[in-house]
Amino acid sequence: xxxxKANKKDAKRYTEIRNAKALRDYKVEERFxxxxxxxGTEVKAIRAGRAQISDAFGRFxxxxxxxxxxxxxEYAFGNLNNHATxxxxxxxxxxxxxxxxxxxxxxxxxALVPLRMYFKESLVKVEVALCTGKxxxxxxxxxxxxxxxxxxxxxxxxxxxxx
Numbered sequence: 001x002x003x004x005k006a007n008k009k010d011a012k013r014y015t016e017i018r019n020a021k022a023l024r025d026y027k028v029e030e031r032f033x034x035x036x037x038x039x040g041t042e043v044k045a046i047r048a049g050r051a052q053i054s055d056a057f058g059r060f061x062x063x064x065x066x067x068x069x070x071x072x073x074e075y076a077f078g079n080l081n082n083h084a085t086x087x088x089x090x091x092x093x094x095x096x097x098x099x100x101x102x103x104x105x106x107x108x109x110x111a112l113v114p115l116r117m118y119f120k121e122s123l124v125k126v127e128v129a130l131c132t133g134k135x136x137x138x139x140x141x142x143x144x145x146x147x148x149x150x151x152x153x154x155x156x157x158x159x160x161x162x163x
Contacts, residue, residue: 016118017051024139026113026131032101034126035092036067036117039083041075046124048076051117058091058112058128060102065091067114067126091126104130 022028038046045051050073059066067089074082093101104110115127134142 015047015049016116017046017049017053018116019053019056019114021054022113022115022129022131024142025134026111026129027134027138028115028129028131029104029110030100031115031127031129032093032097033120034065034128036124036126037090037092038072038124041078041081042072042083043124044078045072045075046117047119050075053114053117053126056114058101058114060105063098065093065098065101065112067091067128070114070117091128101130 052071056067056070059068069086070089071086072083073085101112105112109132110130111133112128113131115129117124117126119125
């Protein structure tokens with residue numbers, strides 16, 4: 001692997017913020033890529049990897065979709081015009097996507113959860129998903145499936161070594 005390729009992978013690792021709790025606590029139904037309205041210091045803080053979306057969620061207010069409870073640290077080299085860390089931020093989607101999400105949220109049983117925040121060229125994007133909550137027995141089933149898959153992979157790997 002060349003040095004340029006390794007640097008590119010390292011840069012991607014720090015510019016993608018993931019919601020680790022989302023896939024554990026929710027069953028993902030449908031994903032959407034949304035733009036997000038940010039201030040300049042917020043973009044710089046995200047590029048530095050200083051954001052957290054594990055407690056964040058989406059909500060409609062007056063026809064607009066908002067991201068609430070997302071934490072973006074203040075930019076270290078910012079000045080008096082630095083941003084508030086937990087302010088609500090507007091999500092930008094197409095109208096047909098907004099209608100689809102609004103209908104699902106009005107029916108009930110769905111939550112709009114951000115899965116990851118990343119850079120697409122020079123723009124910050126948020127991958128949001130319509131999710132349903134998992135019961136504790138669903139979480140145990142997922143854990144059981146993962147351990148069985150791991151054991152099967154290890155058994156196959158050991159069989160390949162014997163040959």
